[in-house]
Amino acid sequence: MPLLEVRNLSVTIPTPEGDVHAVRAINLEIEKGEIHGVIGESGCGKTMTGMTLLGLAPKGARIVADSLHFDGEDLSKNAERLRGRRIGLISQDPAAALNPVLSIARQMDDVLRAHRNMSRQARRAEASSLLAATGLPDPQRVLKSYPHQLSGGMQQRVVIAQALATGADFLIADEPTTALDVSVGAQVLALLRKLVSDRGLTVLMITHDMDVIAEACDRVTVLYAGLSVEVGPVGEILQQPGHPYTQALLAALPDAAPHGARLAAIEGSIPPPRSGIEGCAFAPRCPKAMPVCARQVPPKRLAEAHRWLCHLPASAP
Amino acid sequence: MNSTAILEVRDLVIRYRARGLFAPRSRPAVNGASFTLAERETLGIVGESGSGKTSLLRAILRLIPVESGSVRLEGQDWLALKGDTLRLTRQRIGVVAQNPYLSLSPRLTIAEILSEPLLAQGERGGPAMRKKIAALLSDCGLPADFMERRARELSGGQAQRVAIARALALEPKLMILDEPTSALDVSVQAQILNLLADLKESRGLSMLFVTHNLKVVAHLSDSLLVMRRGDIVEFGATEQVVREPRHDYTRELLSFGLIGARE
Ligand SMILES: Nc1ncnc2c1ncn2[C@@H]1O[C@H](COP(=O)(O)OP(=O)(O)OP(=O)(O)O)[C@@H](O)[C@H]1O
Ligand SMILES: Nc1ncnc2c1ncn2[C@@H]1O[C@H](COP(=O)(O)OP(=O)(O)O)[C@@H](O)[C@H]1O
Ligand code: SF4
Ligand SMILES: [Mg+2]
Ligand SMILES: [Mg+2]
Numbered sequence: 001m002p003l004l005e006v007r008n009l010s011v012t013i014p015t016p017e018g019d020v021h022a023v024r025a026i027n028l029e030i031e032k033g034e035i036h037g038v039i040g041e042s043g044c045g046k047t048m049t050g051m052t053l054l055g056l057a058p059k060g061a062r063i064v065a066d067s068l069h070f071d072g073e074d075l076s077k078n079a080e081r082l083r084g085r086r087i088g089l090i091s092q093d094p095a096a097a098l099n100p101v102l103s104i105a106r107q108m109d110d111v112l113r114a115h116r117n118m119s120r121q122a123r124r125a126e127a128s129s130l131l132a133a134t135g136l137p138d139p140q141r142v143l144k145s146y147p148h149q150l151s152g153g154m155q156q157r158v159v160i161a162q163a164l165a166t167g168a169d170f171l172i173a174d175e176p177t178t179a180l181d182v183s184v185g186a187q188v189l190a191l192l193r194k195l196v197s198d199r200g201l202t203v204l205m206i207t208h209d210m211d212v213i214a215e216a217c218d219r220v221t222v223l224y225a226g227l228s229v230e231v232g233p234v235g236e237i238l239q240q241p242g243h244p245y246t247q248a249l250l251a252a253l254p255d256a257a258p259h260g261a262r263l264a265a266i267e268g269s270i271p272p273p274r275s276g277i278e279g280c281a282f283a284p285r286c287p288k289a290m291p292v293c294a295r296q297v298p299p300k301r302l303a304e305a306h307r308w309l310c311h312l313p314a315s316a317p
Numbered sequence: 318m319n320s321t322a323i324l325e326v327r328d329l330v331i332r333y334r335a336r337g338l339f340a341p342r343s344r345p346a347v348n349g350a351s352f353t354l355a356e357r358e359t360l361g362i363v364g365e366s367g368s369g370k371t372s373l374l375r376a377i378l379r380l381i382p383v384e385s386g387s388v389r390l391e392g393q394d395w396l397a398l399k400g401d402t403l404r405l406t407r408q409r410i411g412v413v414a415q416n417p418y419l420s421l422s423p424r425l426t427i428a429e430i431l432s433e434p435l436l437a438q439g440e441r442g443g444p445a446m447r448k449k450i451a452a453l454l455s456d457c458g459l460p461a462d463f464m465e466r467r468a469r470e471l472s473g474g475q476a477q478r479v480a481i482a483r484a485l486a487l488e489p490k491l492m493i494l495d496e497p498t499s500a501l502d503v504s505v506q507a508q509i510l511n512l513l514a515d516l517k518e519s520r521g522l523s524m525l526f527v528t529h530n531l532k533v534v535a536h537l538s539d540s541l542l543v544m545r546r547g548d549i550v551e552f553g554a555t556e557q558v559v560r561e562p563r564h565d566y567t568r569e570l571l572s573f574g575l576i577g578a579r580e
Contacts, residue, residue, distance in 0.1 A: 041502040041503075042473070152366070180366075181365040181366050181529055182365075182529050182530065182569075182570055182573055183365055183569050183570065183573075184365070208503070209574075211573055212574070214574045215574050248504070249503060252503050253503060253532075254507075254510065254532050254536035255574075257536065259535070259536060260514070265507035265508040265511055266504035266507070267508075
């Protein structure tokens with residue numbers, strides 16, 4: 001059984017202007033010990049999916065799923081209890097995740113006291129060892145610091161140490177490197193990979209950056225307009241993407257074209273989140289769309305270890 | 318580079334004043350930068366946060382003082398210009414910033430945003446100006462009916478197109494772009510990069526393009542400059558730098574992510 005199983009999740013947020021379909025139909029299967037990427041354009045429901053798993057969906061949101069289970073427990077009932085105990089969040093903005101007026105020592109200690117039954121002495125040692133585990137060179141100095149005295153990369157390491165301090169073994173990382181430099185971001189990703197192998201963590205990596213998927217993830221789920229449209233091992237998806245949307249995303253990258261050549265931009269934009277969708281959500285922008293695409297929900301396709309939704313048969317180029 | 322230089326920077330040192338009367342001198346934000354931008358070419362400037370990229374651009378725009386060194390713009394001693402001459406000459410440089418929403422006033426219509434620089438230059442409003450604005454929008458891939466929209470109603474990509482149109486309003490020869498696609502999705506980033514390539518061609522623009530993302534700028538730049546803690550650690554033709562990076566940091570940036578995707 002996968003550690004996380006999400007089947008047919010939808011999250012609908014009522015607003016005065018009508019219902020927002022933040023998540024329409026998302027499936028996720030995450031095995032213990034993997035880094036599972038979730039990629040898609042802005043507004044496709046990545047953050048809302050993560051927040052729902054943490055029990056942090058906005059008040060009034062309607063959450064419906066055929067299955068929403070973490071390690072056998074029903075997240076629709078227990079998400080709030082699991083958050084902090086088993087499930088931790090690493091967000092895009094480490095500065096906002098830390099309290100600017102408290103020392104790191106105090107903030108680490110608060111987390112340890114709330115989540116772990118330890119003596120003061122033991123907590124102090126644990127805080128230092130967790131900071132060291134995130135690759136911070138001088139944990140004692142970091143403990144004495146305030147957030148503004150640390151660089152963005154160091155702050156993100158502290159946030160990761162805090163998540164570990166809760167005892168969480170499943171981390172939801174929402175764009176954890178977007179606010180960091182490429183080289184600092186690469187170090188944070190390497191750290192997450194190390195923690196996964198050393199401590200048996202599992203990570204859900206939310207990103208809009210294919211480089212992050214390539215660099216850090218084992219498998220990836222591609223989202224489009226609140227739908228999961230393709231899932232599989234990263235190598236397969238990057239080399240033989242099945243879904244025309246995944247193909248278009250990869251083709252739009254600067255690496256995909258020769259120096260100076262035109263890039264294959266995806267024209268148009270995602271369907272507005274308040275509108276309903278008929279047939280395939282990508283049809284209005286899909287270069288391979290056929291008449292049936294606008295009318296019927298696409299069937300599942302399969303090639304090697306990856307799956308996607310499309311009317312085109314798997315063998316079509 | 319065989320053509321004439323539009324911008325020549327020699328031994329440029331930029332240092333922010335240390336706070337406090339007796340504070341020791343801070344280390345320079347830019348530490349002796351020298352490079353040349355040829356006409357109709359694009360120079361990509363890459364470097365980690367705090368490496369001095371924005372400081373370099375600000376100094377070139379004369380928004381902050383220079384400690385020493387020289388900047389020649391179209392052969393002119395650019396640092397010697399003062400007052401109105403400076404103000405007028407500066408308009409030969411178009412500027413596009415990272416966050417299109419922050420750089421456009423949300424409540425103004427697109428027509429108002431684009432007429433601002435023209436009015437400031439003393440042009441008169443009226444049908445001729447509206448025609449000019451419509452042409453600018455169309456050059457940037459937006460239909461004329463965008464004129465009546467407000468900036469807050471635009472998507473990120475559309476807002477960035479408006480910001481580029483505004484930068485082009487006074488027909489600059491040099492464009493300075495600071496992280497113009499960093500806030501955008503890949504799909505939209507590709508549209509904006511294509512647009513910049515088209516404009517460079519059709520308007521004969523020279524560009525300084527600053528970004529964290531080496532792969533983005535390597536795609537469209539003729540030459541590349543890599544900065545690290547105020548120093549230029551790499552400067553050369555893009556293909557040369559990509560093929561034979563001299564610095565570990567450049568290698569690190571080049572190897573991140575998709576290139577040589579994992580098996
Ligand atoms: N107004 C200022 N006063 C004092 N120091 C400054 C000021 N602006 C920048 N600096 C310092 O100058 C150095 C270069 O900063 P700059 O903004 O040019 O970097 P950058 O390469 O543009 O970084 P980023 O990628 O984060 O935009 C840094 O050490 C920075 O802290
Ligand atoms: N609190 C909210 N109220 C109404 N709509 C929301 C709210 N939060 C997100 N949305 C909408 O839900 C959709 C998915 O958002 P989000 O999960 O943040 O996307 P992503 O993280 O993929 O960019 C978007 O259309 C967004 O505008
Ligand atoms: S179902 Fe049709 S429109 Fe949708 S991705 Fe496949 S070919 Fe394109
Ligand atoms: Mg998000
Ligand atoms: Mg900057």
